[in-house]
Amino acid sequence: xxxxxxxxxxxxxxxxxxxxxxxxxxxxxDLNQLLDFIETMNEIDTDDVVPMDYVHSLRxxxxxxxxxxxxxxxxxxxxxxxxxxxxxxxxxILE
Amino acid sequence: MKEVTRMSALTLARKIKNRxxxxxxxxxxxxxxxxxxxxxxxxxxxxxxxxxxxQAKAVQRQIDDGEFKNSxxxxxxxxxxxxxxTKGVKTTCASKMLADFxxxxxxxxxxxxxxxxxxxxxxxxxxxxxMGGTTKTSYFGPSKxxxxxxxxxxxxxxxxxxxxxxxxxxxxxxxxxxxxxxxxAAYCGLVGFKPTYGTVxxxxxxxxxxxLDQIGPLGxxxxxxxxxxxxxxxxxxxxxxxxxxxxxxxxQALVDDVSNMRIGIPKLYLDEDLNEDxxxxxxxxxxxxxDMGAKLEIFDINEIMYSLQAYYVISCAEASSNxxxxxxxxxxxxxxxxxxxxxxxxxxxxxxxxYEVKRRIMLGAYMISSGNYExxxxxxxxxRSAISRAYEKAxxxxxxxxxxxxxxxxxxxxxxxSQTHKKHKSEMLNCSVNLAGLPAVSIPCGKDRKGLPxxxxxxxxxxxxxxxxxAAYSFEQTKPYERPKxx
Numbered sequence: 001x002x003x004x005x006x007x008x009x010x011x012x013x014x015x016x017x018x019x020x021x022x023x024x025x026x027x028x029x030d031l032n033q034l035l036d037f038i039e040t041m042n043e044i045d046t047d048d049v050v051p052m053d054y055v056h057s058l059r060x061x062x063x064x065x066x067x068x069x070x071x072x073x074x075x076x077x078x079x080x081x082x083x084x085x086x087x088x089x090x091x092x093i094l095e
Numbered sequence: 096m097k098e099v100t101r102m103s104a105l106t107l108a109r110k111i112k113n114r115x116x117x118x119x120x121x122x123x124x125x126x127x128x129x130x131x132x133x134x135x136x137x138x139x140x141x142x143x144x145x146x147x148x149x150q151a152k153a154v155q156r157q158i159d160d161g162e163f164k165n166s167x168x169x170x171x172x173x174x175x176x177x178x179x180x181t182k183g184v185k186t187t188c189a190s191k192m193l194a195d196f197x198x199x200x201x202x203x204x205x206x207x208x209x210x211x212x213x214x215x216x217x218x219x220x221x222x223x224x225x226m227g228g229t230t231k232t233s234y235f236g237p238s239k240x241x242x243x244x245x246x247x248x249x250x251x252x253x254x255x256x257x258x259x260x261x262x263x264x265x266x267x268x269x270x271x272x273x274x275x276x277x278x279x280a281a282y283c284g285l286v287g288f289k290p291t292y293g294t295v296x297x298x299x300x301x302x303x304x305x306x307l308d309q310i311g312p313l314g315x316x317x318x319x320x321x322x323x324x325x326x327x328x329x330x331x332x333x334x335x336x337x338x339x340x341x342x343x344x345x346x347q348a349l350v351d352d353v354s355n356m357r358i359g360i361p362k363l364y365l366d367e368d369l370n371e372d373x374x375x376x377x378x379x380x381x382x383x384x385x386d387m388g389a390k391l392e393i394f395d396i397n398e399i400m401y402s403l404q405a406y407y408v409i410s411c412a413e414a415s416s417n418x419x420x421x422x423x424x425x426x427x428x429x430x431x432x433x434x435x436x437x438x439x440x441x442x443x444x445x446x447x448x449x450y451e452v453k454r455r456i457m458l459g460a461y462m463i464s465s466g467n468y469e470x471x472x473x474x475x476x477x478x479r480s481a482i483s484r485a486y487e488k489a490x491x492x493x494x495x496x497x498x499x500x501x502x503x504x505x506x507x508x509x510x511x512x513s514q515t516h517k518k519h520k521s522e523m524l525n526c527s528v529n530l531a532g533l534p535a536v537s538i539p540c541g542k543d544r545k546g547l548p549x550x551x552x553x554x555x556x557x558x559x560x561x562x563x564x565x566a567a568y569s570f571e572q573t574k575p576y577e578r579p580k581x582x
Contacts, residue, residue, distance in 0.1 A: 020445075
């Protein structure tokens with residue numbers, strides 16, 4: 001197993017995912033299998049190849065700083081699960 | 096009125112312009128067919144009946160006032176994949192996470208289709224967050240293949256392909272990160288066009304992997320697809336990855352002539368243990384091109400052998416960061432079960448995402464976590480470079496590359512969708528194109544013994560859309576569109 005239980009839990013914590021037991025077992029197995037497959041890419045030598053970030057050569061893109069898409073505050077907040085008096089509502093984070 | 100929905104998009108638009116049909120009656124006919132067939136095919140997540148009827152009225156009025164003279168799509172009902180934002184209309188990504196999400200803005204492509212007078216008839220199904228190849232991971236259930244409802248219409252743009260093949264829309268928009276337009280088009284006997292990265296604005300496309308995603312059309316013939324492509328492509332100040340081009344006049348490439356066109360066939364795919372029916376259709380297609388005067392040559396491009404591995408690493412790494420925005424606070428699903436902010440995040444995401452999404456988030460985060468960056472992520476980026484260079488070299492010699500679109504036809508919806516050797520190879524055909532940012536189109540080239548469609552993939556050089564359009568159009572003249580026996 002490349003990804004130990006501890007490492008697995010650490011990643012799940014990092015990406016903020018709660019997982020139920022069955023999911024956890026299946027995911028851990030799946031990830032380790034996938035890693036075995038992915039690591040076959042090491043068979044190809046790429047030492048003299050520069051890593052690629054982007055399809056086209058990078059260049060700066062400028063545009064005029066003109067405000068567009070003027071949606072209203074109400075429209076923007078309409079999708080919030082809990083919103084009050086101009087604020088997103090979350091559980092208390094300071095005692 | 097069912098005959099109306101069988102027409103090509105361009106024929107329909109001409110009839111509308113000639114006053115043989117009104118936009119309102121066309122829209123009505125389309126909605127009728129959708130209502131009849133949706134219980135079978137489940138192509139749509141949202142049908143925008145009222146909006147479509149209102150828009151139809153407005154477009155008809157504009158046509159009567161002499162507008163849309165140069166728009167070949169005015170009055171044509173189109174379906175949009177449900178990961179593309181539509182103002183005021185639910186955009187769910189087929190996920191519980193966004194099941195009630197209503198965007199406050201239109202994607203650039205949505206805006207451009209509206210500007211062209213196209214009628215937005217509804218939002219179509221996909222695999223959750225476009226992750227998959229069957230629509231089976233959709234929170235709203237799978238779509239069915241109009242050639243046989245026991246089979247998948249493909250994915251992730253499976254609603255886009257099912258809708259157009261079942262005549263529930265004339266054309267549709269899909270998105271392609273690793274084959275998600277081309278594979279469903281192949282499975283449903285349609286044309287599916289993935290443009291060069293940077294041709295179509297991604298503004299308003301809910302991202303899967305930003306360096307690979309590209310929006311494109313699915314249609315029943317290449318001319319319909321080209322008219323959509325022309326409408327949606329072009330510079331957009333809202334997406335800095337769009338490359339400004341002089342001209343987008345793709346329809347000028349709709350020319351029946353491939354004489355002296357140089358066509359390369361990657362040897363890799365001929366060596367594969369291709370399904371007999373696919374091999375014979377592919378060989379038949381090669382012969383057709385040869386008979387039409389193209390110059391065919393088999394060549395080696397072994398660099399793409401590792402494209403699926405590199406694709407997994409890069410797409411999951413990007414997806415993992417893209418999907419970190421879903422926090423249950425600003426929008427999207429929020430759990431009812433929490434005591435702390437951390438629990439709110441974790442439970443909202445745990446409940447809101449399906450298994451496949453979680454798998455990719457976890458894998459992606461692992462790939463870019465400390466200690467793994469060089470081993471996985473940078474290695475994948477190096478392979479991406481090698482693939483891109485290999486394709487560049489190939490296009491020094493050839494105008495177009497040909498391959499089967501997929502090594503199999505549509506699988507049964509009931510079949511196990513876990514990875515098989517054959518599936519890996521099949522995906523390799525597709526995702527290497529995204530890694531290199533190339534344009535590619537899948538066109539129908541026959542059927543297997545079960546009566547399911549087989550696709551042919553034509554790959555072009557960066558911004559070489561016109562070559563593949565010309566080749567596809569020429570081929571299509573020898574193989575006109577065949578419709579499934581839908582009711």
